[in-house]
Amino acid sequence: MKRREFIKGVVPAAAGLAAASGLAAPAIAQNKRELKMVTAWPKNFPGMGVGAERLAKRITEATDGQLSVRVFAAGELVPPFEIFDAVSSGTAEMYHGAEYYWPGKSPAFNFFSAVPFGLTAAENNAWIYHGGGQELWDELSAKFNVKAMLVGNTGVQMGGWFNREINTLEDLKGLKMRIPGLGGEVLRRLGASTLSLPGGEIYPALQSGAIDATEWVGPWNDLAFGFHKIAKFYYYPGFHEPGTSFSVGFNKGAWEGFTPAQRQILQNAAAAENDYMLAEFNARNGAALKTLVNEHKVQLRKFSDDVMKEIGRVSGETIAELAAGNEDVKKVYDSFIDFRANAKEWANISENAYFDSRNLDYKYTK
Incomplete structure (x- = not known):
């Protein structure tokens, strides 16, 4: 079976998606659905902002446009620290941010981004993927009508x-x-x-x-x-921040309205971006540090x-x-x-x- 035919086969009717999401009617035409992603980052910001755009492209291309993601930079649709509430309430289907931005919801969210003297990027991935972290994260975020997962990491940060x-x-x-x-x-x-x-x-x-x-x-x-x-x-x-993780969060109603095949595509896209972003930070930081010290005389x-x-x-x-x-x-x-x-x-x-x-x-x- 051709890939395009397979993708089309696993995407349900638009009406079913709209009913299952619990959101205001999204842009649906010819079995296509637009998902709004709100982010905590300035537009085209290196690393996180570009990572959000890249994730949107991964999802859109992997589904042959059946799920089309539109990215809103910080402040374009909602303020950066209000993206969690926007997704929780259904104003947007997705957010791209850092879980430690909403300790007012629960201080436990800190552990899914970064804690002092905590886990490195590799260790955090291990905990989330293989140590029960994702299950705990699911339990916590479900209380706020959200399903979240890893979507990037900076590695060890500067002080x-x-x-x-x-x-x-x-x-x-x-x-x-x-x-x-x-x-x-x-x-x-x-x-x-x-x-x-x-x-x-x-x-x-x-x-x-x-x-x-x-x-x-x-x-x-x-x-x-x-x-x-x-x-x-x-x-x-x-x-x-010994290995700061970033997250993509979905409105829980929207997440449950996706087919199993679509959810797998979304998870795979997030996992791929999680690896890619960390690699990019590791590739760019060394040269940037030399520029700061040698050209700008940073101490x-x-x-x-x-x-x-x-x-x-x-x-x-x-x-x-x-x-x-x-x-x-x-x-x-x-x-x-x-x-x-x-x-x-x-x-x-x-x-x-x-x-x-x-x-x-x-x-x-x-």
Whole structure:
């Protein structure tokens, strides 16, 4: 059977789709359906914004246009931090964002994006795909009429841009920093003043002095945003986001209205984009870092061990307290922490040991 005939065979009648979705009537014609995707990213933004466009193209092409995805950048249809509500209510069928943007719904969502000193990108994929993470995520998001899954990752992020050096814990006190999620809560407990801002609002806030520091992603994205024009101290590592996952969320009624074949196509497209985005970040960050340091004279700094140890201690306390006070969080936390312990033990004798060996100054010759 030809592929085009197969795709057409598995797409149900338009009327059935519309009835099952529970949404306002979408654009349906000749068995075609348009899905609105709202995103948390500026239009065509490297990495996440382009990733959303690429996902839309994957889905549209894989279904021969039977499911056509229209992408709305942050603010075009709804504000960036309201995309979850838009999909939950049925205003849009899909969102592309980061789960730690909606802790007001449940703090447990943080674990499906990034937590301080948590899982790397590879470890997070392992937990979600093979360690019970997806099942916990499904249970949590279903309470809000959403079905979500992985759609990308940045890998280990940078610690952020600062307009002054951070040499001791005292330097964090009174610092005004843009940092979302649990990382922001950890620094707040250490004396900083933290807030969450969508990407498009960070540069003007840093430029005006409304904030003294910001984290965003890593060299590739940060160079595109131009933070080096304002703050020259660039710190690492990004303790708060060791492997930040992004998500695509579907309105649950819409998801259940898709055929099994369509759901499989959507899952495959998301999984492919999850791998592709991480590879792109790893490919771009090295060259971008060289540009920042060599051409823009950015001063690269590493957080001291003393600072990191205290941040780590407070991180553990913060996450444990969160779990103790919320049944949903505790269920996810227990699974996450158990998986992290096993992953950490394996990493110490696999990747960590290899990296230590590779750093023994052995060089290939060209």
